[in-house]
Amino acid sequence: MSNINTTNSVNTSNAGVHPETAYRQKTAWVYLLNLIFYFIPLWFMRDDWARVAVSLLLILPFLYGYFWAYKSSAVQGKYPIALMLVTASVATIFTSGSISFFSFAGFFIGFFYSLRSAIISLILISIWLWLLNYMIGYEAYYFPLYGMLITFVVGLLGVVEHNNERIRRQQRQSNDEIANLATALERERIARDLHDIMGHNLSSIALKAQLAEKLLEAGELAVAKQHLQELADIARNSLTEIRQTVSNYKHKGLQDTVNQLCGLLRQKEIEVHLEGKLPPLTPLQESQLGLMLTELVNNMLKHSQASQCVWCFNTLDKHLVVNLSDNANAKTIKEGNGLKGIRERVSLLGGEFSYHINDGYHFSISLPLEAEQVSEPNTDNDTEQP
Numbered sequence: 001m002s003n004i005n006t007t008n009s010v011n012t013s014n015a016g017v018h019p020e021t022a023y024r025q026k027t028a029w030v031y032l033l034n035l036i037f038y039f040i041p042l043w044f045m046r047d048d049w050a051r052v053a054v055s056l057l058l059i060l061p062f063l064y065g066y067f068w069a070y071k072s073s074a075v076q077g078k079y080p081i082a083l084m085l086v087t088a089s090v091a092t093i094f095t096s097g098s099i100s101f102f103s104f105a106g107f108f109i110g111f112f113y114s115l116r117s118a119i120i121s122l123i124l125i126s127i128w129l130w131l132l133n134y135m136i137g138y139e140a141y142y143f144p145l146y147g148m149l150i151t152f153v154v155g156l157l158g159v160v161e162h163n164n165e166r167i168r169r170q171q172r173q174s175n176d177e178i179a180n181l182a183t184a185l186e187r188e189r190i191a192r193d194l195h196d197i198m199g200h201n202l203s204s205i206a207l208k209a210q211l212a213e214k215l216l217e218a219g220e221l222a223v224a225k226q227h228l229q230e231l232a233d234i235a236r237n238s239l240t241e242i243r244q245t246v247s248n249y250k251h252k253g254l255q256d257t258v259n260q261l262c263g264l265l266r267q268k269e270i271e272v273h274l275e276g277k278l279p280p281l282t283p284l285q286e287s288q289l290g291l292m293l294t295e296l297v298n299n300m301l302k303h304s305q306a307s308q309c310v311w312c313f314n315t316l317d318k319h320l321v322v323n324l325s326d327n328a329n330a331k332t333i334k335e336g337n338g339l340k341g342i343r344e345r346v347s348l349l350g351g352e353f354s355y356h357i358n359d360g361y362h363f364s365i366s367l368p369l370e371a372e373q374v375s376e377p378n379t380d381n382d383t384e385q386p
Contacts, residue, residue, distance in 0.1 A: 032063075032066070034100060034103070034104070035059070035100055037097060037099065037100045038055075038059070038091075038095070038097035038098070038100040038101065039097065040097060041095045041096050041097040042055055042056070042095060042097060045095070051094045051095065054094050055091060055094045055095045055097070058087055058090060058091045058094070061083060061087045062083075062084055062087045062088070062091075062101050062104075064080075064083065065080040065081070065083035065084040065087065066080070066084065066104060068080035068083070069081060069084070069108045074112040074113065077108060077112040077113075078112075080108070081105050081108050081109060081112075084101055084104055084105040084108075085101075085102070085105050085125070087101055088101030088102045088105060089128070089132065092132045092136060092143075093136060096138060096142075096143050099143070099146060099147045099150055099151075102125060102129070102147055102150070102151050103150045103151050103154040104154075105125070105151075106122055106125065106150075106151035106152070106154045106155035106158065107154045107155060107157060107158040107161075108158060109121045109122065109125075109155055109158065110122075110154075110155035110156060110157065110158025110159040110160075110161075110162065111158035111159070111161055111162045111165075112158075112162070115159055118155055118158070118159055121155075122151060122152055122155045125151055126144070126147070126148040126151070126152070129143065129144040129147040129148060129151075130144045132144075198238060198242070201234055201235075201237070201238040201241075202238075204234050205231055205234055205235060205238075208227050208228075208230055208231040208234065209231060211227050212224045212227040212228050212231065215227065254278060254281065254286040254289060254290050255278060257290040257293065257294065258274075258278075258293065258311075261293060261294060261297045262274065262311075264297065264301075265297060265300070265301075265309065268301060269307070270300070270306055270307060270308065270309060270326075271307065271308040271309070272308075272309055272310075272311065273308070273309070273310045273311070274311050274313075275310065275311065275312045275313070276312055276313035276314050277313060278313055278320075279315050279320060279369060281320070281367075281369075282370075284349070285320075285349060285367060288345045288346075288348065288349055289322070289365070289367065291345065292342045292345055292346070292365060293322070293324070295338045295339075295341065295342055296324050296342070296363055298338070299338055299339075300326055300328075300361070303328075304326050304328035304330070304360075304361055305328055305329065306326035306327055306328040306360065306361075307327060308326065308327045309324065309325065309326040309327070310323075310324070310325050310326075311323070311324055312324075315369065318368060318369050319351070319366050319367060319368055319369060320366070320367045320369055321364065321365070321366050322364070322365040322366075322367075323362070323363070323364050324362075324363045324364075324365075325360055325361065325362040325363070326360045326361055327359065327360045328360050328361055330357040330358075330359070330360050330361050331357075332357075333355060333357065333361070339355075342365075346365060346366075346367070349367050349368070350367075350368050351365065351366050351367040351368060352364075352365075352366040353365055353366075
């Protein structure tokens with residue numbers, strides 16, 4: 001009985017619903033397994049078919065209130081909670097399993113409202129359970145005692161889940177703010193680099209062009225030719241610097257891919273450990289390796305159900321060796337289109353791809369490096385940063 005939509009607006013369809021909210025609404029069915037405690041008493045009174053039939057019919061309004069609460073905000077939550085409490089009270093006349101209904105209502109009370117309001121509401125429900133027990137005349141006091149205990153415990157679970165949901169919401173907001181800040185800083189860096197590269201050069205080009213024009217008007221052809229040659233040299237140097245700057249931006253693409261993939265795994269509550277550094281790679285190596293790592297991460301999210309993974313980047317014998325392993329409950333690997341695609345990409349780069357199972361899935365990619373790539377490691381691409 002966790003994971004509820006706490007947004008202020010209600011959306012009754014999946015259109016426009018946040019993916020996490022849609023997923024939580026789908027998993028709402030899972031927590032209905034707790035209704036088994038509602039059906040157990042019905043089994044023992046199955047000879048009284050009328051009471052059993054009415055008890056089963058009362059499940060319908062309860063389910064309506066339950067899913068209504070799942071899609072409600074804190075302001076609107078009182079209405080489905082009231083429906084569940086009324087249904088539970090009526091069901092108590094026919095079966096003591098109505099305690100299960102009360103527990104669901106207690107969870108939503110703990111989830112939607114403050115701790116003080118939740119405790120007061122749970123106390124009032126407890127008093128109501130005693131009154132129901134007195135009016136209906138259940139033997140002993142098992143009904144109110146068990147009802148109080150279960151409702152309080154589940155209500156406190158609702159409070160805990162509310163706090164967890166608030167923390168997750170704050171983390172998402174923080175991640176969004178960090179991403180926006182990183183984007184702004186990257187834009188500022190690009191603007192600053194372009195200004196530093198082109199500002200002085202363009203000024204020099206403008207001055208040289210004006211000076212050459214005046215020299216031509218004055219008939220100083222030799223001097224004007226010299227300045228025009230210098231102007232051409234400045235333009236060529238500027239073009240070279242621009243190309244080098246763009247190449248450096250592209251070179252950071254793989255590191256950004258690694259950062260994004262690690263962030264995606266951590267959002268799915270998978271612990272990520274990074275070891276080693278990325279050496280300088282060619283644009284083709286970067287693009288292909290990024291696609292291969294993306295495919296392996298997607299497979300991990302879809303199939304492995306891991307809670308921890310390790311990425312290791314090593315430079316051995318003029319080869320970049322990338323090892324990716326996790327702690328999943330590994331099964332036999334069936335090579336599909338994804339792994340076949342990785343093998344084809346590695347073959348294109350003249351490397352090797354292998355995998356095995358040993359307390360999890362283990363994948364290894366080996367790519368040959370040129371002499372310059374091995375002798376000049378790029379310290380900016382330290383994979384321990386994400």
